[in-house]
Amino acid sequence: MTDEKKASDPRKIKSVRRMKEIMTNYYIGAKTARENGKKVAWITSGGPVEPLIAMDVIPVYPENHGAMIGATKMGVDLCEKAEEMGYSRDLCSYARADIACATINGGPIGGLPEPDFLVCCNNICGTVLKWYEVVARYYNVPLFILDTPFVHGKFTDAAKKYVIQQINEYIEFLENVCGKKADPDRMDEVGRLSVEAQRLWQKVLDAAAHKPAPISAFDAFFHLALIVTLRGTQETVDYYKGLSTEMEERIANNIAMVKNEKYRLLWDNLPVWYRTRWLSEKFASHDACLVADTYTSAWSGVLHLIDEDNFLESMAVAYSSVYINISLDMMIDTLKKMIKKYDADGLVMHSNRSCKPYSLGQYDLSRMVAKQIGIPTLIIEADMVDERSFSESQIETRIDAFMETLKA
Amino acid sequence: MKSILSLFQSIAANPNAHIREAKKKTGKKVVGYFCSYAPDELIHAAGAIPYRIFGTKDDIRLADSHLQSYCCALVRGGLEEALAGRLDFMEGTLFPHTCDSIQRLSDIWRLNTDFKFHIDAVMPVKLNTKSARDYMIDVLSDVKIRLESGLGVTIGKKEIVNSIKDFNRIRTALRTLYEIRSTTPGIFPPSAIHDIMVSGMVMDRGEFADRVEALVEKASATAVDNAGKPGKRIMISGGICSHPDIYGLLAESGGDVVFDDLCTGFRYADGNISTDADPIEAIADRYMARAVCPAKHLSNTARAEGLVDAAKKHHIDGVIFLLLKFCDPHAFDYPYLKQALDDAKIPSLLFEVEDRMPPEGQLRTRFETFTDML
Ligand code: SF4
Numbered sequence: 001m002t003d004e005k006k007a008s009d010p011r012k013i014k015s016v017r018r019m020k021e022i023m024t025n026y027y028i029g030a031k032t033a034r035e036n037g038k039k040v041a042w043i044t045s046g047g048p049v050e051p052l053i054a055m056d057v058i059p060v061y062p063e064n065h066g067a068m069i070g071a072t073k074m075g076v077d078l079c080e081k082a083e084e085m086g087y088s089r090d091l092c093s094y095a096r097a098d099i100a101c102a103t104i105n106g107g108p109i110g111g112l113p114e115p116d117f118l119v120c121c122n123n124i125c126g127t128v129l130k131w132y133e134v135v136a137r138y139y140n141v142p143l144f145i146l147d148t149p150f151v152h153g154k155f156t157d158a159a160k161k162y163v164i165q166q167i168n169e170y171i172e173f174l175e176n177v178c179g180k181k182a183d184p185d186r187m188d189e190v191g192r193l194s195v196e197a198q199r200l201w202q203k204v205l206d207a208a209a210h211k212p213a214p215i216s217a218f219d220a221f222f223h224l225a226l227i228v229t230l231r232g233t234q235e236t237v238d239y240y241k242g243l244s245t246e247m248e249e250r251i252a253n254n255i256a257m258v259k260n261e262k263y264r265l266l267w268d269n270l271p272v273w274y275r276t277r278w279l280s281e282k283f284a285s286h287d288a289c290l291v292a293d294t295y296t297s298a299w300s301g302v303l304h305l306i307d308e309d310n311f312l313e314s315m316a317v318a319y320s321s322v323y324i325n326i327s328l329d330m331m332i333d334t335l336k337k338m339i340k341k342y343d344a345d346g347l348v349m350h351s352n353r354s355c356k357p358y359s360l361g362q363y364d365l366s367r368m369v370a371k372q373i374g375i376p377t378l379i380i381e382a383d384m385v386d387e388r389s390f391s392e393s394q395i396e397t398r399i400d401a402f403m404e405t406l407k408a
Numbered sequence: 409m410k411s412i413l414s415l416f417q418s419i420a421a422n423p424n425a426h427i428r429e430a431k432k433k434t435g436k437k438v439v440g441y442f443c444s445y446a447p448d449e450l451i452h453a454a455g456a457i458p459y460r461i462f463g464t465k466d467d468i469r470l471a472d473s474h475l476q477s478y479c480c481a482l483v484r485g486g487l488e489e490a491l492a493g494r495l496d497f498m499e500g501t502l503f504p505h506t507c508d509s510i511q512r513l514s515d516i517w518r519l520n521t522d523f524k525f526h527i528d529a530v531m532p533v534k535l536n537t538k539s540a541r542d543y544m545i546d547v548l549s550d551v552k553i554r555l556e557s558g559l560g561v562t563i564g565k566k567e568i569v570n571s572i573k574d575f576n577r578i579r580t581a582l583r584t585l586y587e588i589r590s591t592t593p594g595i596f597p598p599s600a601i602h603d604i605m606v607s608g609m610v611m612d613r614g615e616f617a618d619r620v621e622a623l624v625e626k627a628s629a630t631a632v633d634n635a636g637k638p639g640k641r642i643m644i645s646g647g648i649c650s651h652p653d654i655y656g657l658l659a660e661s662g663g664d665v666v667f668d669d670l671c672t673g674f675r676y677a678d679g680n681i682s683t684d685a686d687p688i689e690a691i692a693d694r695y696m697a698r699a700v701c702p703a704k705h706l707s708n709t710a711r712a713e714g715l716v717d718a719a720k721k722h723h724i725d726g727v728i729f730l731l732l733k734f735c736d737p738h739a740f741d742y743p744y745l746k747q748a749l750d751d752a753k754i755p756s757l758l759f760e761v762e763d764r765m766p767p768e769g770q771l772r773t774r775f776e777t778f779t780d781m782l
Pocket residue numbers: 063092093094095124125126127128270354355356357358
């Protein structure tokens with residue numbers, strides 16, 4: 001990954017250091033929460049974290065932890081351990097790795113801090129429902145489920161009513177487990193900061209529309225951590241302000257992430273965490289830059305639906321409409337917009353065995369993209385954490401062949 | 409009894425052929441659906457025949473260009489049937505929200521087939537709160553309206569109530585059959601309950617109600633000569649079962665299936681619908697109360713409790729988990745369900761099926777080893 005580039009390399013993003021600092025402090029804070037009298041909640045990546053921040057609860061993200069497990073190449077061991085426990089190899093590798101990790105306090109940070117309660121929002125998949133049930137039984141802690149009906153074409157009034165009711169139930173649940181009342185002023189403040197962070201994050205991603213792109217999707221995968229875990233804090237806002245300024249400087253100085261950027265590609269689905277560097281170098285060797293992706297924009301893609309003056313309710317609606325909770329014909333609209341905005345020459349789809357809601361339908365999407373926009377798609381069969389499903393030689397051949405057609 | 413059972417057997421062996429006939433004979437329209445959370449009561453109330461899609465018995469070819477290989481055989485097989493034109497007797501399809509795979513199948517289906525209508529019933533995933541119940545009632549009301557426009561009919565309260573009555577007759581009879589099988593194993597041929605259940609999900613419900621009630625009457629009067637060695641009492645747990653052959657094989661291996669926890673089994677038969685309340689609310693209330701499927705949430709432990717209770721009640725010697733490969737909801741539940749059975753000292757066997765069953769010899773060995781162990 002780019003953060004490994006030598007310090008003298010002008011292409012290295014300087015904010016990386018700050019990000020590592022914040023994340024380290026965050027995990028230390030989470031791991032010592034008990035001693036400091038704070039509560040810890042485990043929450044899904046698409047879940048509404050803002051009320052937790054407002055209630056002074058430390059949010060912990062098993063999926064972010066799963067990504068760390070993948071990036072540190074500890075996935076296979078942990079996945080195998082889960083399989084020994086009876087979990088099928090066909091299940092999501094975040095879930096497998098995390099479930100196994102909890103039993104041995106293993107993994108890159110010696111396991112996650114134990115939760116006091118759980119918040120599961122199924123706007124990303126049905127897997128998290130089952131996964132959080134497992135966790136709830138394991139730690140014997142309360143589980144709140146925010147059920148966000150899948151959007152087939154249109155978010156219905158009934159669904160809207162349902163999610164808004166659940167937001168109220170969510171706040172009540174928090175008041176119960178925390179033993180204190182929610183403070184509406186504090187909630188407004190957190191909501192405002194969350195929106196600001198999302199706006200800044202989108203601005204960072206938008207910078208890649210510039211040619212050559214000052215940032216690639218591989219960098220976005222890294223810088224994403226804060227918008228997922230700590231949106232709603234001032235620290236996050238400050239961080240993305242800094243990152244965004246850095247992007248402006250890079251554009252002004254014409255610093256490109258890929259040296260001779262000639263081809264601009266769009267990535268779809270989660271990263272292949274244990275091979276981000278290999279993939280980014282592989283594409284770069286063809287003068288291709290993955291300029292944007294459908295994944296990292298999930299945390300700002302519904303910004304237009306959020307009303308700062310009615311944050312909680314509009315947030316519920318917005319979070320129900322995220323990219324993987326909408327039907328294929330709605331996804332294609334988003335894809336088309338992104339292809340235009342970033343002026344992409346091709347689409348790279350990670351067909352991710354772990355993630356059925358993101359991957360099933362890609363074949364149809366790729367045909368729609370070919371037909372409606374006329375750009376080609378490369379489909380890579382892999383898995384985000386479980387390296388056993390990654391065949392380097394096969395993927396290398398496919399990338400080379402794909403790039404040849406693009407060049408032709 | 410034999411003649412009714414052989415009718416069910418022939419229907420279950422080839423539901424597509426049956427429905428074509430039935431459609432011709434009754435002049436009714438056919439609406440396809442997936443999963444036991446699709447309100448077939450409303451389809452029946454609309455005067456159409458609800459037709460459950462079970463995957464395919466043929467090879468999967470056409471669906472491969474739409475769905476990756478890591479997707480369950482029910483979803484891939486269902487799409488194959490549609491793309492191959494083998495479901496052309498259907499007017500439209502009703503998709504409930506169950507798992508991630510069905511949810512995407514719905515999109516792919518809508519974009520690649522040309523049935524006259526397509527209804528998504530995005531049911532709640534939680535079944536234990538008031539707001540989920542309210543939402544479910546809204547979804548069911550919406551399904552009703554869409555069925556009306558899709559089929560060009562109006563569905564009055566009276567029609568729904570009558571439909572509910574048919575379904576209550578059906579479910580009462582099915583549960584009686586389950587009881588009879590449990591108390592007198594061997595009374596039916598091994599795969600009879602499977603055939604009955606499949607028939608009940610593809611036949612005109614009015615006709616099925618008559619037939620299944622007749623069967624109950626006959627079965628109640630039939631004494632079985634159980635002098636032969638009774639087999640070990642087996643319960644099957646899983647999603648859908650479309651492999652009737654395993655019942656016979658199990659019987660030959662010394663195991664009688666006397667109960668199940670399948671969505672094409674007891675979970676479908678569980679619970680009647682109240683006839684005192686508003687009919688749509690009553691349908692919702694049955695869904696909230698019936699034996700839960702792993703794609704829904706009732707509580708963190710409801711399924712294990714239900715499984716162990718049922719196993720005890722029916723004096724089960726061993727449980728076979730029959731899971732479809734790539735079915736996430738069931739695969740997630742397996743370790744904890746197995747643990748609950750272990751704790752209750754009930755042995756179990758995990759049996760994962762892909763599109764095709766493993767060779768007979770191999771199956772027989774596994775079943776024999778299991779029943780010997782019990
Ligand atoms: S990777 Fe996919 S299946 Fe796994 S938790 Fe994330 S969204 Fe769900």
